[in-house]
Amino acid sequence: MTLHIRTIAPDEIDAFIWAFRAVFGGAPDAQDLAQARLRLECDRSFVAVDGREEVVATAGAHSFAMSLPGGGQLGCAGITLVSVRADQRRRGLLTRFMERLLQQALERGDAIAALWASETPIYGRFGFGPAISTVEITLDRDHAALQHPGPVEEVRLVDHSLAREAFPAIRGQVSATRPGLLTRPAGFWDSLLDEETTSPSGSGPRLHALLPGRAYAIYRLRPDWTDGAPTGQVVVSELHATDAEAAAAMWRFVTDVDLASSTVAGRRAVDDPVLAMVVDRGRTRVAEDWPLQVRLLDLARVLSTRTYGTDGALVLEVHDRQLPEQAGRWHLEVSGGRGSCRRTDRPADVRLDIAALSTVVLGGARTTQLAAAGRVSEDGDDAAAHLDRLLATDVAPWQEFMF
Ligand SMILES: CC(C)(COP(=O)(O)OP(=O)(O)OC[C@H]1O[C@@H](n2cnc3c(N)ncnc32)[C@H](O)[C@@H]1OP(=O)(O)O)[C@@H](O)C(=O)NCCC(=O)NCCS
Numbered sequence: 001m002t003l004h005i006r007t008i009a010p011d012e013i014d015a016f017i018w019a020f021r022a023v024f025g026g027a028p029d030a031q032d033l034a035q036a037r038l039r040l041e042c043d044r045s046f047v048a049v050d051g052r053e054e055v056v057a058t059a060g061a062h063s064f065a066m067s068l069p070g071g072g073q074l075g076c077a078g079i080t081l082v083s084v085r086a087d088q089r090r091r092g093l094l095t096r097f098m099e100r101l102l103q104q105a106l107e108r109g110d111a112i113a114a115l116w117a118s119e120t121p122i123y124g125r126f127g128f129g130p131a132i133s134t135v136e137i138t139l140d141r142d143h144a145a146l147q148h149p150g151p152v153e154e155v156r157l158v159d160h161s162l163a164r165e166a167f168p169a170i171r172g173q174v175s176a177t178r179p180g181l182l183t184r185p186a187g188f189w190d191s192l193l194d195e196e197t198t199s200p201s202g203s204g205p206r207l208h209a210l211l212p213g214r215a216y217a218i219y220r221l222r223p224d225w226t227d228g229a230p231t232g233q234v235v236v237s238e239l240h241a242t243d244a245e246a247a248a249a250m251w252r253f254v255t256d257v258d259l260a261s262s263t264v265a266g267r268r269a270v271d272d273p274v275l276a277m278v279v280d281r282g283r284t285r286v287a288e289d290w291p292l293q294v295r296l297l298d299l300a301r302v303l304s305t306r307t308y309g310t311d312g313a314l315v316l317e318v319h320d321r322q323l324p325e326q327a328g329r330w331h332l333e334v335s336g337g338r339g340s341c342r343r344t345d346r347p348a349d350v351r352l353d354i355a356a357l358s359t360v361v362l363g364g365a366r367t368t369q370l371a372a373a374g375r376v377s378e379d380g381d382d383a384a385a386h387l388d389r390l391l392a393t394d395v396a397p398w399q400e401f402m403f
Pocket of ligand 1: 023024081084088093095116118119
């Protein structure tokens with residue numbers, strides 16, 4: 001069967017989502033479809049269709065920008081909604097989609113691509129690496145006392161329209177100091193904070209807590225009872241704060257909820273300040289959560305845009321099968337915290353493939369670990385460690401919302 005890959009028209013969004021959901025073993029509801037209509041960019045949404053124009057595979061990208069160390073931002077293609085119908089697997093459709101998506105991203109000026117992978121092994125071959133680790137934090141209410149609780153009495157629950165007005169500016173402020181965070185387009189905010197008519201089964205309504213101008217949280221109470229006692233759980237889907245006091249207030253608010261015995265927050269930064277705020281760190285459970293996979297599309301631009309905490313110079317020899325134009329040797333020179341990255345003929349200090357460089361470029365993973373695993377080779381004992389010293393960041397990279 002000959003399959004044709006093309007972008008979709010606006011009236012094909014529903015068929016796109018139905019095809020995607022079927023592969024993942026479900027069917028979209030009205031809210032899914034409404035959300036997709038707000039989020040999808042048709043000229044970045046691809047389908048593979050058969051001769052009868054039936055959709056057999058889907059893949060797309062969102063137009064984001066990613067914060068880099070130092071606060072600069074570069075265009076980032078958020079790859080998403082990848083699905084191949086069971087009878088068309090392993091015939092190269094994902095490979096064809098990736099070629100189109102990466103090429104289109106480059107043409108649009110994106111320097112980075114990122115995705116949340118359903119299964120980690122899928123995307124390494126396309127140059128993606130797990131650059132941003134996240135954790136799920138569970139705090140028992142009885143052990144969630146904070147060292148310095150902030151002004152929790154100033155936190156208010158607000159409705160969805162006030163949340164829509166107030167939350168983006170707070171998240172924007174956080175993005176300036178946190179590498180990895182992706183800009184959230186208006187359609188994402190609209191669908192995240194829409195007027196909810198039903199709650200997911202087993203959960204209460206979405207609640208929006210605001211400390212004006214400083215912090216917000218989006219959460220639900222999942223009620224439960226054990227032996228007649230309330231053992232509900234607060235499920236925090238997002239919490240941002242611009243300063244330590246505001247963070248303490250918001251964490252205090254979401255960990256001290258009546259009828260709940262615990263609070264869980266997924267996809268948090270590995271260095272989330274709450275881990276240093278709780279008095280009883282031993283009773284705070286931290287589990288590895290999804291990592292964001294990152295791929296450099298324009299390594300020279302990324303290395304020249306991000307800032308550095310220390311000066312130095314190194315030659316990187318990069319292998320890149322999909323984008324051979326960025327393969328080869330690059331001289332990274334950092335002076336006064338600013339980097340420049342240019343082509344060079346000098347001998348390489350560190351040799352690595354693009355997936356490995358993409359893994360470490362935001363400072364969230366170590367080249368030395370990849371070298372110890374045989375995935376990076378270095379000339380001399382110190383080259384991988386030297387690269388790590390250059391790439392180290394003050395705070396860990398973080399990205400919290402799924403796309
Ligand atoms: C994962 C999926 C998209 C792969 O699509 P596909 O069209 O079969 O992939 P391709 O034929 O282009 O395979 C490309 C390569 O990736 C490998 N690969 C594909 N899926 C893989 C997986 N789940 N784990 C490891 N390797 C995988 C293939 O073996 C192939 O390797 P090769 O180049 O050495 O031959 C498809 O199986 C699918 O839709 N799965 C269910 C939904 C899903 O997980 N989507 C991903 C969302 S992030």
